Amino acid sequence: MTAKIRTRFAPSPTGYLHVGGARTALFNWLFARHHQGVFVLRIEDTDQARSTDKSTKAILDAMAWLGLTWDEGPFFQAQRVGLHREMVQKLLAEKKAYYCTCTTEELEEKRKKALATGEKPKYDGTCRDKNLSKTQNSVVRFRGDLTGTTVVKDLIKGNITFNNEELDDLIIERGDGYPTYNFAVVIDDALMNITHVIRGDDHVNNTPRQILLYQALGFAVPQFAHVPMILGSDKARLSKRHGATSVMAYKDMGFLPEALVNYLVRLGWSAGDQEIFSLPELIDLFSLEAVGKSPAIFNPDKLMWLNAHYIKEAKTDRLAEELRSFWPATAKSADAEFTKKVIADLQPRSKTLIEMASFADFYFADTINYENEAGQKFLTPDIAEYLSAVAAEIPQIEDFSKAGLEVFLRDFTEKRNIKFKVIAQPLRIALTGKTVSAGIDEVMFTLGKERVVKRTIAAISYIEKKK
RNA sequence: GGUCCCAUCGUCUAGUGGUUAGGACGCUGGCCUCUCACGCCGGAAACCGGGGUUCAAGCCCCCGUGGGACUACCA
Numbered sequence: 001m002t003a004k005i006r007t008r009f010a011p012s013p014t015g016y017l018h019v020g021g022a023r024t025a026l027f028n029w030l031f032a033r034h035h036q037g038v039f040v041l042r043i044e045d046t047d048q049a050r051s052t053d054k055s056t057k058a059i060l061d062a063m064a065w066l067g068l069t070w071d072e073g074p075f076f077q078a079q080r081v082g083l084h085r086e087m088v089q090k091l092l093a094e095k096k097a098y099y100c101t102c103t104t105e106e107l108e109e110k111r112k113k114a115l116a117t118g119e120k121p122k123y124d125g126t127c128r129d130k131n132l133s134k135t136q137n138s139v140v141r142f143r144g145d146l147t148g149t150t151v152v153k154d155l156i157k158g159n160i161t162f163n164n165e166e167l168d169d170l171i172i173e174r175g176d177g178y179p180t181y182n183f184a185v186v187i188d189d190a191l192m193n194i195t196h197v198i199r200g201d202d203h204v205n206n207t208p209r210q211i212l213l214y215q216a217l218g219f220a221v222p223q224f225a226h227v228p229m230i231l232g233s234d235k236a237r238l239s240k241r242h243g244a245t246s247v248m249a250y251k252d253m254g255f256l257p258e259a260l261v262n263y264l265v266r267l268g269w270s271a272g273d274q275e276i277f278s279l280p281e282l283i284d285l286f287s288l289e290a291v292g293k294s295p296a297i298f299n300p301d302k303l304m305w306l307n308a309h310y311i312k313e314a315k316t317d318r319l320a321e322e323l324r325s326f327w328p329a330t331a332k333s334a335d336a337e338f339t340k341k342v343i344a345d346l347q348p349r350s351k352t353l354i355e356m357a358s359f360a361d362f363y364f365a366d367t368i369n370y371e372n373e374a375g376q377k378f379l380t381p382d383i384a385e386y387l388s389a390v391a392a393e394i395p396q397i398e399d400f401s402k403a404g405l406e407v408f409l410r411d412f413t414e415k416r417n418i419k420f421k422v423i424a425q426p427l428r429i430a431l432t433g434k435t436v437s438a439g440i441d442e443v444m445f446t447l448g449k450e451r452v453v454k455r456t457i458a459a460i461s462y463i464e465k466k467k
Numbered sequence: 468g469g470u471c472c473c474a475u476c477g478u479c480u481a482g483u484g485g486u487u488a489g490g491a492c493g494c495u496g497g498c499c500u501c502u503c504a505c506g507c508c509g510g511a512a513a514c515c516g517g518g519g520u521u522c523a524a525g526c527c528c529c530c531g532u533g534g535g536a537c538u539a540c541c542a
Binding site (some may be wrong): 116121181201202347 | 468469470471472473474477478479480481483489491492493500501502503504505506534535536537538539540541542
């Protein structure tokens with residue numbers, strides 16, 4: 001019986017949750033769920049200068065919106081410095097670490113010089129064997145092996161071998177007494193019994209150092225899985241200039257969380273030819289073996305397509321809820337039944353919630369403004385008689401359903417021996433003010449007798465006034 | 468510069484030695500039709516290059532080339 005699988009997502013609270021981090025979180029979450037394991041959330045806030053509570057909250061909100069629920073945490077790394085310092089002392093006592101008094105300036109100069117002469121810009125070991133004691137601004141460095149190799153057994157990339165001589169003596173405790181990332185992450189992952197570290201592949205070069213730390217501390221080394229990065233359209237690391245990178249920005253732009261999740265999971269992972277996945281399906285199908293090795297470019301068009309798909313599939317009740325913050329002011333007081341019909345009309349033709357809301361304005365408006373030249377072009381004197389007839393006959397209709405209206409409209413045109421085309425656009429303009437909308441029968445049904453009559457009459461007087 | 472990673476249509480990807488190289492987004496032709504979408508049918512579009520191994524290579528190996536990451540008292 002193998003131990004229960006435990007994964008973690010460990011963002012640093014120095015900004016919002018971006019899509020790359022979200023995908024990493026998603027993979028961790030799916031892997032844990034698939035194996036009935038535990039998903040831990042840990043906030044890496046040891047950078048006192050850059051970490052903020054606001055960012056922490058933003059990240060938690062984004063996780064919640066995506067539905068990535070965590071089983072343990074959030075733990076805050078900064079609250080665990082006691083543990084980290086204990087471990088530093090342990091390594092110091094065992095001579096596996098040492099105090100270093102080189103200043104940042106000295107180090108910077110050496111680095112520049114090394115770079116200039118084409119040498120390795122790694123720490124030169126000045127203090128390694130001086131056996132120094134703690135001083136005002138001293139740091140603690142890990143005493144790494146100078147020889148041998150360390151191999152990272154990566155579940156995605158395979159075995160990666162590093163020569164230990166390439167690894168320098170990294171700082172594990174800073175001058176301010178706080179641990180550095182590479183040290184704290186090892187302690188925390190070990191103490192939280194993380195079995196699988198799934199993270200971005202920008203961490204692969206850190207991994208051998210971390211493995212050496214696990215070993216020095218006597219901890220079991222977890223399994224690693226480094227997922228490729230998400231790039232922008234120019235193949236550079238995804239950043240703001242490629243468009244929105246914040247998860248919550250997508251919420252604000254009218255995206256559904258399941259669309260983002262579905263899009264993100266397919267960036268680097270696949271299951272045959274399948275494109276659409278429900279959450280239960282993902283949990284069932286997800287595996288690290290199926291994660292690709294190469295980086296992926298973020299493609300907003302495909303995300304948009306998925307969003308349109310999920311809007312089409314969504315229950316109207318649910319969309320009514322999601323649309324709350326997007327509706328025009330006039331829609332806020334509309335009754336729920338009417339609103340749901342409006343949503344049903346718009347669902348098949350909306351790519352985002354924002355698009356849906358902005359297109360919906362005419363349903364809720366008291367008076368219709370005819371867009372551009374639409375009124376001028378379609379509301380002409382020769383069709384006034386038809387509009388009058390419509391206004392007169394509508395109240396008589398017994399079956400005011402979509403099907404009933406279809407019959408009504410067909411009879412209406414047949415009786416007058418005209419093509420439906422003759423009245424379609426004028427009627428559309430009269431009812432919606434636009435040249436583009438859902439079908440006439442759908443719009444009429446949604447609007448209801450009263451509004452249809454009122455708007456038709458308004459169109460007639462518009463024509464009258466034009467004369 | 469050094470170390471490490473990566474390489475199939477424009478993009479996301481399927482493919483694990485023998486395929487007309489498949490699907491999806493986008494693009495595009497058509498159908499449907501009251502407009503716009505949806506939907507349906509069709510099309511253009513890819514194995515980075517060079518060497519090997521093999522009867523046979525997109526798949527394996529090597530070398531290039533290109534891209535990326537790391538190289539902090541950031542995470």
